[in-house]
């Protein structure tokens with residue numbers, strides 16, 4: 001739907017919309033952001049996809065529980081390094097897991113040089129706010145130029161456009 005695309009980026013600013021999504025919700029929001037900004041979509045894919053059992057938060061032994069209980073866990077990426085040098089703005093989207101960004105987001109950040117870029121977090125959740133996850137990311141990576149993040153649960157396209165206009169100053 002190219003004709004509906006509203007390109008809010010200015011000519012000199014290249015945008016990447018990187019996202020991790022285990023069950024598709026964040027992926028849909030990422031596609032909408034890419035449509036609006038004209039940015040490039042990039043899936044932060046795990047080397048080993050998460051199964052339903054992996055995602056069981058009632059099971060303390062499930063993969064996601066074990067990873068989220070270990071601050072040092074860094075699940076491997078499917079593609080270890082992607083060339084992101086040409087981008088000025090990098091959106092990073094993820095589902096909230098245990099009130100945090102999934103550890104694979106840390107893997108992605110630590111595998112790429114994001115210094116000097118504007119980094120914009122966004123998330124979907126079952127109800128939790130994004131703020132704790134963003135403050136933990138800022139604490140872990142204080143050298144990066146973080147913009148305020150936004151929870152984008154069931155956000156309509158015009159609200160999405162308003163947020164993007166505001167945050168990218170276009």
Ligand SMILES: Cc1cc2nc3c(=O)[nH]c(=O)nc-3n(C[C@H](O)[C@H](O)[C@H](O)COP(=O)(O)O)c2cc1C
Nearest residue numbers: 021022023024025026095096098099125126127128
């Ligand atoms: C392991 C796990 C932990 C979760 N923890 C939270 C949480 O702390 N707060 C919350 O509101 N939702 C939580 N959720 C729900 C997801 O954030 C929500 O379903 C999200 O939209 C899924 O996005 P996705 O389809 O892109 O993976 C959790 C989901 C999983 C699988």
